Amino acid sequence: MADGPLLADLHFGREDAERDVTEGLLLRGGFLPNAAYRGALSGRKMLIIGRKGSGKSAICMQLMADGEGGHHGGKVLVTPDEAAGEEIRRFELQGLPGDSAKALIWRYVFAVHAARYVVDHAKGAPDGGHKTDTVKALARFLKQNGEAAGGGGRLVERLAQGARGLQTSLSLEAFGVKANIDLAQSPSEGARAARQLEIVEQGVAQAFADLGCDGAVHPPLLLMVDQLEQVWSAEPDSNSMVIGLLLAAKHAASLYGRSVRFLLFLRADIYDSLSFGEGDKFHGDELRIAWTEQALKDLALARARASVGGELTEEQLWKELFPQTVGGEEITAHLFRRCLPRPRDAIQFLNACQEKAWLDHERDRITEADVEQAGRQFSEWKLKDLTSEYLVAHPFLKNLFPLFQNTGYVVTRAALARRFEAASQTLHHDFPAYANALTLPGVIDVLYGVGFLGVRRGNDVVFVGDDGLPVQPHESEFQVHPCFRAALGATTAFDLRRYEPQSVDARISAGDFSSGVSGSSSLNRDDRLLMLVTRSCHSILAQVGRAVGLTRDVRDEITTQINRVLDETNRRSPGSAASAGADIDEYLFATAHYFTELAAQLRFAGLEENTGIGDVVRRVEEEVRRLRRAAGGSFGSSGDSSGY
Ligand SMILES: Nc1ncnc2c1ncn2[C@@H]1O[C@H](COP(=O)(O)OP(=O)(O)OP(=O)(O)O)[C@@H](O)[C@H]1O
Numbered sequence: 001m002a003d004g005p006l007l008a009d010l011h012f013g014r015e016d017a018e019r020d021v022t023e024g025l026l027l028r029g030g031f032l033p034n035a036a037y038r039g040a041l042s043g044r045k046m047l048i049i050g051r052k053g054s055g056k057s058a059i060c061m062q063l064m065a066d067g068e069g070g071h072h073g074g075k076v077l078v079t080p081d082e083a084a085g086e087e088i089r090r091f092e093l094q095g096l097p098g099d100s101a102k103a104l105i106w107r108y109v110f111a112v113h114a115a116r117y118v119v120d121h122a123k124g125a126p127d128g129g130h131k132t133d134t135v136k137a138l139a140r141f142l143k144q145n146g147e148a149a150g151g152g153g154r155l156v157e158r159l160a161q162g163a164r165g166l167q168t169s170l171s172l173e174a175f176g177v178k179a180n181i182d183l184a185q186s187p188s189e190g191a192r193a194a195r196q197l198e199i200v201e202q203g204v205a206q207a208f209a210d211l212g213c214d215g216a217v218h219p220p221l222l223l224m225v226d227q228l229e230q231v232w233s234a235e236p237d238s239n240s241m242v243i244g245l246l247l248a249a250k251h252a253a254s255l256y257g258r259s260v261r262f263l264l265f266l267r268a269d270i271y272d273s274l275s276f277g278e279g280d281k282f283h284g285d286e287l288r289i290a291w292t293e294q295a296l297k298d299l300a301l302a303r304a305r306a307s308v309g310g311e312l313t314e315e316q317l318w319k320e321l322f323p324q325t326v327g328g329e330e331i332t333a334h335l336f337r338r339c340l341p342r343p344r345d346a347i348q349f350l351n352a353c354q355e356k357a358w359l360d361h362e363r364d365r366i367t368e369a370d371v372e373q374a375g376r377q378f379s380e381w382k383l384k385d386l387t388s389e390y391l392v393a394h395p396f397l398k399n400l401f402p403l404f405q406n407t408g409y410v411v412t413r414a415a416l417a418r419r420f421e422a423a424s425q426t427l428h429h430d431f432p433a434y435a436n437a438l439t440l441p442g443v444i445d446v447l448y449g450v451g452f453l454g455v456r457r458g459n460d461v462v463f464v465g466d467d468g469l470p471v472q473p474h475e476s477e478f479q480v481h482p483c484f485r486a487a488l489g490a491t492t493a494f495d496l497r498r499y500e501p502q503s504v505d506a507r508i509s510a511g512d513f514s515s516g517v518s519g520s521s522s523l524n525r526d527d528r529l530l531m532l533v534t535r536s537c538h539s540i541l542a543q544v545g546r547a548v549g550l551t552r553d554v555r556d557e558i559t560t561q562i563n564r565v566l567d568e569t570n571r572r573s574p575g576s577a578a579s580a581g582a583d584i585d586e587y588l589f590a591t592a593h594y595f596t597e598l599a600a601q602l603r604f605a606g607l608e609e610n611t612g613i614g615d616v617v618r619r620v621e622e623e624v625r626r627l628r629r630a631a632g633g634s635f636g637s638s639g640d641s642s643g644y
């Protein structure tokens with residue numbers, strides 16, 4: 001494309017679908033038809049449920065666009081704004097429970113949209129304005145009620161008008177109904193509104209039938225509702241608003257049959273927090289958006305290609321523009337493991353990498369350091385975003401993060417219990433309404449549910465969405481999702497004290513050689529003592545190796561520390577510069593002391609005995625005894641057999 005470096009053009013698009021359509025890549029080859037899209041297009045599913053940023057609006061936008069393989073029939077997108085939400089929330093009918101009242105107003109919205117479509121559609125019919133009586137009646141109805149087809153008007157105004165009509169009376173003369181006469185017997189405001197609405201809906205259904213729009217001749221009208229979260233809050237009325245929408249869509253779908261298809265795009269946190277009697281009737285309509293690492297990788301490539309314009313191979317993207325590995329980990333694994341599985345995260349992280357390299361450093365390829373820097377920034381964004389995503393459902397979420405700050409990312413139930421215990425009083429004080437959720441199991445459920453914690457199952461760590469099972473009471477080991485680790489300062493698996501050898505160099509330069517300068521027998525003793533430390537390290541490492549039930553990250557962390565001891569011991573081997581003047585006994589005691597601490601930390605972590613951790617702890621403690629005895633001078637024996 002341009003003459004400049006490829007990296008300058010590389011871009012992964014905008015992070016929300018609405019802007020991605022106008023100034024991004026979504027409709028320029030950046031859209032990936034996923035299972036959710038196919039499900040939505042096929043018409044088998046009515047509820048498309050996904051987390052924030054999972055691609056609900058993207059599906060919506062793609063369906064609204066007239067692209068190849070898209071929906072070719074009529075389409076209407078309803079996106080309530082705050083004002084419209086307020087109108088719906090306020091809508092009440094005497095004699096009807098909240099959910100049902102809200103359902104009526106939604107049904108009215110659907111009926112009017114469908115009516116406008118029918119009238120329009122009849123105009124554009126091939127035989128030039130072939131209009132049946134029912135279509136004419138609909139057109140009259142729309143006009144008399146200020147809903148004329150083609151007339152713009154914001155949703156909120158239409159809603160206000162509809163609400164008034166339903167609460168008092170709509171003009172139904174177009175359908176041959178004399179207001180106030182036919183409806184006079186209605187026992188309540190609610191019953192009367194329902195009766196009026198039925199007349200309108202019948203009129204619409206009849207017009208569809210008369211025009212032969214049953215989905216066979218041409219594709220049905222697609223009626224979509226997105227961005228409900230704009231009007232969502234924790235108040236009961238917002239619940240009713242969404243439940244009403246679900247009930248209305250179900251009702252209307254069966255009423256209009258194959259003439260109209262409904263698609264509701266709902267955020268998972270909102271949908272999952274609803275509870276209503278009819279809830280079970282919707283499971284068959286649900287489609288949850290899920291993303292795998294591979295799918296995100298495909299998405300990244302599609303977007304990268306769309307941005308640079310020309311041909312871009314996978315090789316070029318992941319080996320030339322991006323560094324092949326980061327910290328020894330293959331690049332795509334590194335990137336996508338650090339995202340929650342949804343396109344917005346991937347797009348943000350990838351763009352951040354490009355910006356670090358190109359904008360900040362004017363490089364023409366992304367380096368490992370760029371990815372790492374971008375990763376830290378991304379981690380901070382995501383921790384913040386998680387808080388705001390769940391502000392309505394779990395407002396206390398942010399206050400749980402300190403439980404995971406500056407410690408290892410592997411957390412056992414026992415360790416969490418201790419930390420939670422210490423914090424629970426403050427939490428209960430700050431969030432009195434959430435006392436039920438603020439228990440240890442409650443908090444674990446929430447943290448697992450939002451994708452913050454994964455749970456150890458067998459040799460895997462499972463995050464929400466990987467399988468449907470919630471955390472079981474016997475499960476006791478968790479991990480903070482890699483996405484949040486950098487922001488929390490939890491970048492090592494386990495909070496083991498790092499082994500720091502004391503520096504002997506200071507003493508050497510101070511000229512204090514007295515303790516170490518001795519004859520060959522002493523050197524021999526030092527030699528043997530150091531060998532003993534080496535042996536201890538190896539036997540601990542071997543024990544760790546046998547603890548196959550231990551999470552790999554934890555095993556690696558212990559191994560790292562023991563290897564540091566080994567390195568230091570080798571550095572002190574006789575004859576080396578570091579050995580001169582060094583007091584080996586002191587070194588031995590220091591090492592034994594470190595091992596003691598290590599054992600205590602491992603024990604305290606509360607890992608399950610069946611992971612093999614108990615054996616490791618006992619082995620470390622055994623080595624401590626052995627080292628202490630040896631340093632104490634009992635060199636008559638190997639130090640192995642005595643005392644057991
Ligand atoms: N199937 C897809 N193919 C390509 N890009 C996608 C796809 N799905 C989502 N995206 C992109 O991912 C980003 C986030 O998607 P989108 O805005 O649709 O999320 P959302 O579920 O509507 O989130 P929110 O709940 O915040 O509205 C957008 O840039 C969008 O273009």
Ligand SMILES: [Mg+2]
Pocket residue numbers: 017056057058227
């Ligand atoms: Mg959206």
